[in-house]
Amino acid sequence: MPALGALVAEPLFLLADSAMVGHLGATPLAGLGLASAVLQTIIGLMVFLAYSTTPAVARRLGAGDERGAVAAGIDGVWLALGLGAVLAVAGWFAAPWLVGAFGAAADVAHQASTYLAISMFGLPAMLLVFAATGLLRGLQDTRTPLAVAVVGFAANVLLNFLFIYGLRLGIAGSAIGTVVAQWGMVAVYLIVVARRARRVGAPLLPHHAGIRSSAESGGWLLVRTASLRAAMLLAVFVATRLGSNELAAFQVAMTLFATIAFALDALAIAAQALVGRGLGASDLAAVRAVLARCLQWGVVAGAALGLVVIAASPVAGALFTSDTAVASLLPLTLVIIGIGAPLGGFVFVLDGVLIGAGDARYLALTGILNLAAFVPLALAVAAWAPSGVPGLAWLSAAFAVGYIGARAVTLGLRARGNRWMVTGAP
Numbered sequence: 001m002p003a004l005g006a007l008v009a010e011p012l013f014l015l016a017d018s019a020m021v022g023h024l025g026a027t028p029l030a031g032l033g034l035a036s037a038v039l040q041t042i043i044g045l046m047v048f049l050a051y052s053t054t055p056a057v058a059r060r061l062g063a064g065d066e067r068g069a070v071a072a073g074i075d076g077v078w079l080a081l082g083l084g085a086v087l088a089v090a091g092w093f094a095a096p097w098l099v100g101a102f103g104a105a106a107d108v109a110h111q112a113s114t115y116l117a118i119s120m121f122g123l124p125a126m127l128l129v130f131a132a133t134g135l136l137r138g139l140q141d142t143r144t145p146l147a148v149a150v151v152g153f154a155a156n157v158l159l160n161f162l163f164i165y166g167l168r169l170g171i172a173g174s175a176i177g178t179v180v181a182q183w184g185m186v187a188v189y190l191i192v193v194a195r196r197a198r199r200v201g202a203p204l205l206p207h208h209a210g211i212r213s214s215a216e217s218g219g220w221l222l223v224r225t226a227s228l229r230a231a232m233l234l235a236v237f238v239a240t241r242l243g244s245n246e247l248a249a250f251q252v253a254m255t256l257f258a259t260i261a262f263a264l265d266a267l268a269i270a271a272q273a274l275v276g277r278g279l280g281a282s283d284l285a286a287v288r289a290v291l292a293r294c295l296q297w298g299v300v301a302g303a304a305l306g307l308v309v310i311a312a313s314p315v316a317g318a319l320f321t322s323d324t325a326v327a328s329l330l331p332l333t334l335v336i337i338g339i340g341a342p343l344g345g346f347v348f349v350l351d352g353v354l355i356g357a358g359d360a361r362y363l364a365l366t367g368i369l370n371l372a373a374f375v376p377l378a379l380a381v382a383a384w385a386p387s388g389v390p391g392l393a394w395l396s397a398a399f400a401v402g403y404i405g406a407r408a409v410t411l412g413l414r415a416r417g418n419r420w421m422v423t424g425a426p
Contacts, residue, residue, distance in 0.1 A: 029320075041229040043123070045225050048222050051221050051272070053072070073135025075206055132192070139196070219360075261348060290353070366407075373406040
């Protein structure tokens with residue numbers, strides 16, 4: 001439950017940000033959609049900083065080495081700082097080119113470039129949050145990330161409202177408010193991690209071997225995440241081809257999809273931590289029990305969230321934009337997102353189980369296969385689907401049912417066997 005609160009906090013406030021920017025007009029909302037696609041791709045590729053840290057820390061904890069568990073997490077934090085600094089500098093210079101690659105209208109591209117360039121100053125903070133969160137989750141602590149997330153993202157909403165409307169900075173104000181909130185969260189996490197390290201006698205300085213181990217274990221997860229982000233970028237590319245209104249509506253639909261995904265990922269996070277600890281302690285019965293229970297909750301929770309989205313689909317558009325042309329595109333697309341939610345619950349839980357088991361190589365290789373299955377579906381929408389409601393609906397179905405369905409097949413086949421259940425410390 002604490003993991004659910006921490007995960008849902010971010011997309012809920014992203015929904016609020018989308019609503020605030022959306023009421024500035026269709027052009028800023030479309031620009032936010034493009035910039036978010038690029039920024040979330042960069043951040044998503046680095047999510048291995050949390051996903052590789054959590055099971056590594058949990059395995060050591062399960063094996064009885066709490067000091068080694070904290071030390072492994074601290075090495076991940078240092079790796080996050082280095083990667084974040086390099087990516088922030090490169091991303092700031094490359095922002096116009098990254099946005100221009102989508103071929104959007106000039107006014108939309110300008111809004112997107114503004115948001116993306118400012119957001120790069122917060123990129124190191126986001127990566128540090130990933131690594132510190134992964135450390136605490138591996139130690140079976142999900143309450144601290146919940147507290148930091150709620151306070152941090154609540155501050156984000158207030159700051160964004162101040163900068164967007166109070167200071168009349170428009171979409172730039174949204175980016176500035178988010179950057180300030182992100183660095184505030186980092187300050188809190190660093191204090192928490194330092195206290196943990198002192199308590200168990202773990203060093204605060206980085207170790208070359210530990211950083212190299214973190215980077216190597218995250219390599220396959222980087223490939224896995226790259227395939228996920230490539231699928232999302234391809235969907236955004238197709239939405240851009242459908243038109244600016246369709247792109248703005250797709251931004252709202254994918255934000256709602258992300259909200260469902262983050263909520264269901266609470267079970268994946270629980271699976272990562274509990275499976276890692278169970279395998280470290282060589283308790284295979286507990287690992288199987290975690291798998292079965294999380295799958296049950298994943299499908300049921302997905303169905304419940306899907307019903308909420310379907311019920312709200314006729315009126316949800318008005319909450320995110322005052323542009324009637326954009327709002328009118330959303331009802332059918334949101335129904336499709338809701339229908340695919342139980343399948344998403346199945347997929348997200350199995351993904352977390354295999355990440356917790358350290359089965360990153362399989363996730364990476366099958367991720368490429370899943371992307372290959374989605375490419376012809378997306379290209380078919382781009383080539384033959386009309387603009388407006390039908391085109392957006394077909395695109396949403398290709399992603400939420402076609403792509404997620406391919407992931408369900410490859411993950412389900414793996415989970416049925418035992419090859420991923422490797423016991424002992426890393």
